[in-house]
Amino acid sequence: MEQKTIVLGVIGADVHAVGNKILEQAFREAGFKVVNLGVLVSQEEFISAAIETAAEVIAVSSLYGHGEIDCRGLRDKCRESGLNNILLYVGGYLVVGKQDWKETEKKFKDMGFDRVYPPGTLPQEAITDLRRDLGLEAGA
Amino acid sequence: MTEKEQALLIDFGSTYTKLTAVDLGRAEVIGTAKAPTTVQEDIMIGLENAMRRLKEDYGVDPGRCGRRIACSSAAGGLKMVAVGLVPDLTAEAAKRAALGAGARVLSVLSYELTREEIERMEALKPDIVLLAGGTDGGNRDVILANAGRLAQSSLNVPMVVAGNKNAADAVKDVLIEAGKDVRITGNVMPELGKLNVEPARVTIRSVFMERIVAAKGLKRAENFVEGVVMPTPAAVLAAAELIAKGVPGEPGLGELMIIDIGGATTDVHSVATGDPTKPGVTPKGLPEPYAKRTVEGDLGMRYSALSLVEAAGVERVAKGIGQAGQAGLGGRKGLEDLEGREGLDEERIRSIAQDLNRHTDKVPVTEEEYQIDTGLGYVATEMAVERHVGYLETVYTPFGASYLQYGKDLTKLECVIGTGGVVIYGRNPRLVLQGALFDQAKPDLLKPITPKFFLDAKYILSAVGLLAEIAPATALRVMKRYLAEI
Numbered sequence: 001m002e003q004k005t006i007v008l009g010v011i012g013a014d015v016h017a018v019g020n021k022i023l024e025q026a027f028r029e030a031g032f033k034v035v036n037l038g039v040l041v042s043q044e045e046f047i048s049a050a051i052e053t054a055a056e057v058i059a060v061s062s063l064y065g066h067g068e069i070d071c072r073g074l075r076d077k078c079r080e081s082g083l084n085n086i087l088l089y090v091g092g093y094l095v096v097g098k099q100d101w102k103e104t105e106k107k108f109k110d111m112g113f114d115r116v117y118p119p120g121t122l123p124q125e126a127i128t129d130l131r132r133d134l135g136l137e138a139g140a
Numbered sequence: 141m142t143e144k145e146q147a148l149l150i151d152f153g154s155t156y157t158k159l160t161a162v163d164l165g166r167a168e169v170i171g172t173a174k175a176p177t178t179v180q181e182d183i184m185i186g187l188e189n190a191m192r193r194l195k196e197d198y199g200v201d202p203g204r205c206g207r208r209i210a211c212s213s214a215a216g217g218l219k220m221v222a223v224g225l226v227p228d229l230t231a232e233a234a235k236r237a238a239l240g241a242g243a244r245v246l247s248v249l250s251y252e253l254t255r256e257e258i259e260r261m262e263a264l265k266p267d268i269v270l271l272a273g274g275t276d277g278g279n280r281d282v283i284l285a286n287a288g289r290l291a292q293s294s295l296n297v298p299m300v301v302a303g304n305k306n307a308a309d310a311v312k313d314v315l316i317e318a319g320k321d322v323r324i325t326g327n328v329m330p331e332l333g334k335l336n337v338e339p340a341r342v343t344i345r346s347v348f349m350e351r352i353v354a355a356k357g358l359k360r361a362e363n364f365v366e367g368v369v370m371p372t373p374a375a376v377l378a379a380a381e382l383i384a385k386g387v388p389g390e391p392g393l394g395e396l397m398i399i400d401i402g403g404a405t406t407d408v409h410s411v412a413t414g415d416p417t418k419p420g421v422t423p424k425g426l427p428e429p430y431a432k433r434t435v436e437g438d439l440g441m442r443y444s445a446l447s448l449v450e451a452a453g454v455e456r457v458a459k460g461i462g463q464a465g466q467a468g469l470g471g472r473k474g475l476e477d478l479e480g481r482e483g484l485d486e487e488r489i490r491s492i493a494q495d496l497n498r499h500t501d502k503v504p505v506t507e508e509e510y511q512i513d514t515g516l517g518y519v520a521t522e523m524a525v526e527r528h529v530g531y532l533e534t535v536y537t538p539f540g541a542s543y544l545q546y547g548k549d550l551t552k553l554e555c556v557i558g559t560g561g562v563v564i565y566g567r568n569p570r571l572v573l574q575g576a577l578f579d580q581a582k583p584d585l586l587k588p589i590t591p592k593f594f595l596d597a598k599y600i601l602s603a604v605g606l607l608a609e610i611a612p613a614t615a616l617r618v619m620k621r622y623l624a625e626i
Contacts, residue, residue, distance in 0.1 A: 003277070005277070005278070007332075013535050013536065013537040014537065015422075015542055035331075035332045037333075038422070039422065040422060040424070048226045048228055048229055049332050049333075051225060051279060052225055052274055052275050052278050052279055053274075053279070054277075054278045055278075065538075066538075
């Protein structure tokens, strides 16, 4: 079966590189094609990369608390750029301090993200969701 | 009888047909000559005129040179249009591949081509279209749609396809169906952020030899030479690579930059990795080719004198010319800069540029004319190098400042070579080339800080690039012999 492509990166002025490498490795081992943009990635870079590589998913990490500002408008820009059906995942320390997770999740879903993950999520959880969302059989 | 030990290197330029004869055994230039290019009537007339001069002036019989090869920028050079998908990604990669192949890039287009863009392409009459788009396994729709539109267009020129390999077959079928000449080659960007310009360069070069040489009326020359093997800018880039890398047993000069200031364009070639030289800098954007060429069509000494003033602004030009005056050019009545307010106001600058634009064959004679040329050359160099080198962007993160580097960091580059009339025949080539230097006022631009400056004193860079085809070690020795440090 054709490999599905994920564009991966850490958004905004965020330089946390370790989790990004772990995710790249995990997604790749799970059989996905990973286009890893690394750290300090802008919304436009995510979108350009997704266009050229015909990616099915953009997976955004944010670990420094500014995720809300950095991610706002990404869905609209995707639509504007012709990426109508792309899946948007986001995870990490998305907001500062101890805020209610339910609220944070809702905030990001309202911004157009399909999946929102709290800190401490294991890659396997996202991989299971990816398989489900992309219509791949579990364990394929 | 021919002398195996002699090579005749020919450059069919847009204005002059230039000859360089080299004694291969001694690695010595034994004669140079030039005559106006005659591509309209018969390319051989100009070539024969130049050869006659070579014989008269140096006693070198071109007919007896055992090796004869040529490059050409006659009849408009190799004109190309590059098409990609996203402007910053495959469109930019396609542009770089075309420039690296020595082309004049007339236009760079992205996304799905519109009817208006196709019409514009038809009007531009390129020699080759380079069609890219999508990483391997990535987007297929756009390159396919563009192939469909090119198929329907009246463009009847070779199309080099260097896009998503998974779309290549379909693209080929569509274009062949329409009777186009199609060449499939490696993707200019097989993976995101990975530049792969070499296969496209090689393919463009073979199309140039097979088709373009004949289309430009150069076929007759091929009865006399072994081949017109590449466009002239590609020969200069080949020379740059040779001088930088060296050959086994003969070391090169290391990473370098060549600045070619012409009448119409200013070309900058850098052969360098351009990796960050400071810690904590993250490279961003498309990786750069190791041998990179940029062409500034608006910066030149004659045809482009007006656009140079336009691009630089009157003040900058005035400053450049004033600086040449301070360096001792211009004689007692030399032109001062704007602040000096002596004879160099806006009107004067514009009239100077207009005059040069109208008289493109003008050679400086008076002190003042030398001063003007030196000043303009300085500004052209300064701007062309600014556009060629990379830059740093500062990003403030919660953990302090971070730096992003776009393009090449050439701050540690040790060697800058100048060529073109204004440096070779000018009064102060060093001042012209100092335009390439790092500027404290613009610390984000990664220009060389303390390079050595060299002069292509015999104007043989393109000849050396050609000679590298048949005798690289000799070509390198010839170049080293005639490079003058200034």
